[in-house]
Amino acid sequence: MVWYSKIKGLTEKVIELYPTMSSREIAEITGFAKTTIIRCAAKNHLRHTEETQKKIDEYVRQRRSSGRKSYDYSKLSKKITHTRKMESWRVRSGLEQNTKYKVRITPKRIQNAMYHLMQKYDYFYETVDKTVLYYDSLTRRVKNENYYTEKYGISFILADE
CATH class of the missing domain: 4.10.910 (30s ribosomal protein s13; domain 2)
Structure with a gap:
C-alpha cells in the first residue's frame, strides 16, 4: 500500500528518486525540506540501493573528517x-x-557613569558629543558635578528649552 503525502506529486517523485539519490539531493530537486523527503520515504518503506548507501556513507565520512582540522x-x-x-x-x-x-569610542567606565547619571538624575545626551550631558528644568542636578568632570571628563551643559 502506498502512503500519499498531502503535497500533490511528492510521493511519486520520492518513490522514483529515493533508491538512487540521497534525501538531500531529492530535496534540492523538488524544493521541499529534507525531513519531508525522509518522512515520505519512511512511510512508504523505501530503501537506498547499496551503491547509493555507500555514496552517502562516504559523503558523511568526508564531512565528519573535515571538522577535525x-x-x-x-x-x-x-x-x-x-x-x-x-x-x-x-x-x-x-x-x-x-x-x-x-x-566603543568612549571607554566603558565613562559610558557607565553617564548611564547612571541619565537613569538616576534624568540627564540626557545627543550622539554628537560623546562626553557631554545636557540638563533642563526637569533634571535633578547631581551635587558633585565637579567629581564627574575631573574623574570622567563629562561636561554638563544647560539645554535649550
Whole structure:
C-alpha cells in the first residue's frame, strides 16, 4: 500500500528518486525540506540501493573528517585583534565599518557613569558629543558635578528649552 503525502506529486517523485539519490539531493530537486523527503520515504518503506548507501556513507565520512582540522589559534587571535583595531580606527576616522563589530569610542567606565547619571538624575545626551550631558528644568542636578568632570571628563551643559 502506498502512503500519499498531502503535497500533490511528492510521493511519486520520492518513490522514483529515493533508491538512487540521497534525501538531500531529492530535496534540492523538488524544493521541499529534507525531513519531508525522509518522512515520505519512511512511510512508504523505501530503501537506498547499496551503491547509493555507500555514496552517502562516504559523503558523511568526508564531512565528519573535515571538522577535525588543527587550528593555529595564535594566528587567528592576531587576525581578529588586527581586524578590531582597524574597525576602531575606521569608526574614529568617520569611515564606514566593514564588519559588524561594536566599537566603543568612549571607554566603558565613562559610558557607565553617564548611564547612571541619565537613569538616576534624568540627564540626557545627543550622539554628537560623546562626553557631554545636557540638563533642563526637569533634571535633578547631581551635587558633585565637579567629581564627574575631573574623574570622567563629562561636561554638563544647560539645554535649550
